[in-house]
Amino acid sequence: MIHRAILAAAGIFAATMATAQTKVPFALDWKFEGPSAPYFAAIDNGHFADEGLEVTIEAGSGSVQTIPKIATGAFPMGFGDINSVIKFLDQNPGAPVTAVMMVYDKPPFAIVGRKSLGVSAPKDLEGKVLGAPPPDGAWAQFPVFAAETGLDVSKVTVEPVGFPTREPMLAEGNVAAITGFSFSSVVNLKRLGVEADDISNILMADHGLQLYGNAILVNTDWAAENGETVEAFLRAVAKGWTDVIADPAMGITALIERNPAADPVLEQERLQMAIAQNVVTDWVKANGMGGIDTARMDAAIEQLGQTYEYQNAPDASLYFTDAYLPEGGFKLN
DSSP, rough: OHHHHHHHHHHHHHHHHHHTOOOEEEEEESSSSSSHHHHHHHHHTTTTHHTTTEEEEEEOOOOTHHHHHHHSSSSSSSEEEHHHHHHHHHHSSTSSSSEEEESSSSEEEEEEEEGGGGGGGGGGTTTEEOOOOEHHHHHHHHHHHHHHHHGGGGGGGEEOOOHHHHHHHHHHHHSSEEEEEEHHHHHHHHTOOOOGGGGEEEEEGGGGGOOOEEEEEHHHHHHHHOOHHHHHHHHHHHHHHHHHHHHHHHHHHHHHHOOOOOOOOHHHHHHHHHHIIISSSSHHHOOBOOOOOOOEEEHHHHHTTTSSOOOOOOOOOHHOOTTTTTTOOOOOO
16 A cells, blocks of 8 residues: 555656646747757657656747747747847837847858859849849848948849749749758758759858847746746757757758658758858857857847948847856757
8 A cells, every 4th residue: 555655646646747837938030940850859868858848849030020920928948030029129229138048159141043044143133133022031132142242242133033933043044043041941942852062052141141049039038937947948959959959850851750751851951051050160169059259249239230230229238138148058969
């Protein structure tokens, strides 16, 4: 009887612990594709559960669109473009949103063109048609890219396109280039049959951009009441990234469980592009993942100001805080 009582008590304790898991809805910037694998790996490998979290992940429709979801409190945390956060807070002073963990140390903003259509370098866009989805994070940074490369935007015909039609229009030759995240557009074009040697992947960060990319965002009102939860979430995310860096195939297995229609080979290529080009940079190797270089952030804010007129004096402390990060960031090994 005592043995049964102990087992019953243990069962009650386990059930209580299970119900004590803190629920955290998380808004992604985009569809369930390769670069979202770390968040699913963090679920499947128990990292969120170990931190006492029950995390649900919702697909997004563009990195710019995540921001109002966080600011309105529809989601406590999400993944979005920090440059768009800067502009959003300038236009909506006091809105409760900020970045707490940098993920894309080198942003994937890119002009992706076809060499056979005459686009291999930035200046080649002059006289061409550029397809750009209005909510696209890369399109949002195009004015800075144009200024840095001396591109005459009056000679570029911009065609607003939808995300679903962006790569097909380029594959069919209806536009000569598109804006997008490099790993999204390049891999999508390959899937559509465009030969790899016909694709020009013009990363904006290789042409003068000081800007950062996507980061983990939080609703600051919620974070003020749930600081330990934010810290726990970031620890689990860092472990998820560490897992997929060590074993990308494992991450794609976790992804395919949520998106069975995805091509695992292409999604692994997409994930590995994101890791190599955007996440594991030389700066991250030396300084850890999650933080920022304050001098670079100041330069990025100034660079945005070359093509965007601030309504209020910019303040870097409004856009990013390392308060929820460990000292020295997360080591990805």
